[in-house]
Amino acid sequence: MTVALYADYIADLRDIIAELDGHPERFQTYSLHVAVTAAGSLIVYETKRRRGQIDSIYYGRPAGAQSNRQVSQATAFAAIERFFGLGQFVALKAEAGSQDVGATGLAVQADYPYCAVNFTYRKKGQPDTRSMMMIFIGFNDDADAFSYAAMAGTASPLVSERPHRSERLFEWK
Template identity: 55%
Template sequence: MMAALYADYVADLRTLFCELDRHPDLFQTFDVRLELAAAGGLVVYETRRRKGQTDSLYYGRATADGDNRQLSQAAAFAALDRFFALGQFAALSGGGAERALDARYPHCAVNFSYRKKGQPSARSMLMVFIGFNDEADAQQYVAAAEGGSAFVTERPCRGAKAYEWK
């Protein structure tokens, strides 16, 4: 069975992420944690707003020293925006994900919950995406992965560990 591809979904997520980063005042509440692992490093973008208070933390870890270092919001955003601009994405279903990840390919854990001002309810999603240059790269990666069953094969994803917007 072939893995579902997520270029359209991630394009919409990128738009929402840009809106949150540039205009957080449009959101009544949000709780966002994005963890990007790429080229042996890690970038974390974490921000939340509850009861009018916003707390944020942006940090990264390079491969050379392994120490976490605080990043500017702009640097963390830029790294994640570059990832979201890739050509194609596969998503992990939650089961056996360790076997399906290859450190040579960038992957991003996305835990995104929000409620815009004026909306009656909140939305949330929790997924891990692996980024590729194009669809051919994505299909080749999934076919060669040891944990083939670890990929989402049907959209929308509604699992216990990973789910699209609900």
């Protein structure tokens, strides 16, 4: 089974999210929602700037907990950095008409960290807005990614060709 690898894409995404986190004044508008799940825990980093107003929330849910609780921006960003620091990534695809990504064949497994990113931004001075929405699975290296892809079999929910574009999930446009 062929699977598309995303380490290069994640490196670029990591840079732009780090720039937004450190220097939001460089962006005219933005909307960023990142959810990282790992070892049963969840961290969400949400921030938006529209018409000069900034609205942000950062929260998490520890493994086994029933409710979310607010966390600091630094804590949420550190979770994103840890995920982006992994060695290799694959992406899930969403088929038209499916209720969720898990319905496409391979159930979401708690053994692997996942990261959902919905990001739209326009930097100051740029004429166009960029946007992407993807779900990534992180691995230590290429071998782990290929092993996971082999488990998926022929009815794989993993992206096999880049750039990926579907109704629900897409790379930069």
